[in-house]
Amino acid sequence: MRNLTLRQLRTVQAICRLGKINLAAEDLGLTGPALTLQIQQLERDAEVQLFDRTRGGMVPTAFGLAFLEAAREIEESLNSLEDSISAMKGLRTGRLRLGVVSTGKYFAPQLIAAFRKQVPAIEINLFIGNRAEIITKLRDHEIDIALMGRPPRDFEVRSQVFGDHPLVFIAPADHPLAGVLDISRERIAQEQFILRERGSGTRISLEIFLSDTPRKLEDLGTEMGSNETIKQAVIAGLGLAFISAHTIEQEIKLGRLVILDVVDTPIRRQWFSVSRLDRTTTPAMQAFEQFLLTSGARHLPVVSKPYPANVFG
Structure with a gap:
């Protein structure tokens, strides 16, 4: 050998x-x-x-x-060596393969643009997919860093928080619950929901939120494959949705959707940058992780309720 x-x-x-x-x-x-x-x-x-x-x-x-x-590990080592040599020469260059769960596509371009202003010589290849796809690519060494709501648990990773991830209930602007204050869990559980696939972060959070509501989990609603489809279904009046506040900025501004004032919401989750624990951290990875730590949160969308308080407040 x-x-x-x-x-x-x-x-x-x-x-x-x-x-x-x-x-x-x-x-x-x-x-x-x-x-x-x-x-x-x-x-x-x-x-x-x-x-x-x-x-x-x-x-x-x-x-x-x-x-x-072995081939993947050797390729990574060679890429790391190339980046390290550039760093020792004082050159801030390199390549970063970034994976982002689909909810993150609403802010990933802004993050990348802000990072490139600081470090223009680092090349970034972006892949967007659902949670399962991103985890598979991270496991298979096909991406260097993943941005997601929950780090995987079936292999060892290093992770760091870079911002808050609020989850909210949304409805069309003319829904009877629009403008109602302090909607109870029992009342919101009477509605039908438009849902992401099983295993998605928002789906799991909704199931936990409604777990004490008798029999609701047996018939939550209709599954749809993307946040865009879910938003359009809600606008059309097909049901409510529980969704990342980062995905609805434009629809809220245009008055096409409203955030419902449900008790104990928004549910506050966090965004993580995640990489494999068993691989060498390249200078490009280090630069991006440091950027996220110091500046990542400011590039996340901020969405406010039209009544009575800020979604983050």
């Missing part, structure tokens, strides 16, 4: 990613036979089978997945 090369590891990565020899060969600029020989030689050297050859394509074995993990 001491003669293992980066080229061989990148071959394993390409086959795992694309699933077929011909696609991986094209991606690497090789012929199919040449790539096949590389894999066969690697399997002989390691004395293990890296892939199962199936009709559907190349499926990595447990040994293949171990090689893939």
Whole structure:
């Protein structure tokens, strides 16, 4: 194994990613036979089978997945080395792969723009997805830092808070509860809700909030796949929603939605920046995490109730 090369590891990565020899060969600029020989030689050297050859394509074995993990760690180490050399030369350069849960897309561009003003030479690649997608990419070393409401618990991470994340009940402007003060949990539980998918942070928070309401959790309402769809459904009168206050700034300003004055809300959660505990923190990551710690909160949207108090107050 001491003669293992980066080229061989990148071959394993390409086959795992694309699933077929011909696609991986094209991606690497090789012929199919040449790539096949590389894999066969690697399997002989390691004395293990890296892939199962199936009709559907190349499926990595447990040994293949171990090689893939090693390849990802080496790529990260090389990227970290490049960033460290730049830092030692006094160059504030580097690359940051940032993952943001879908609720965060309403403020992520402002965060990135503010950060780039301070450190213009750091390149940022942004990926936005649901919570499960972001966690998977963080676990698989495909992103460096994730911005999310709750750090994952199934693998070790380092995390830091960079701002408050209020969750509120919203309704169309002409709803009977608009303008009513101190709405009880029992009263709000009588409504039907438009919901995110199971496992999302806002869905879990709503379920906890209504957990003492008999039988409500058995029929919360209708699931929809994005905050935008949920907002449009609420505006159309299809139900109420429990949603991040950061997602509704424009609709509140335009008078299309209102925040309901439900007792014990807003529920205050927090935004975290999260990275894997077992990976080296690059200078680019350090710079971004420090920016979030000192300046992140000021770039989060602030939404006020039209009555009688600020959503953060």
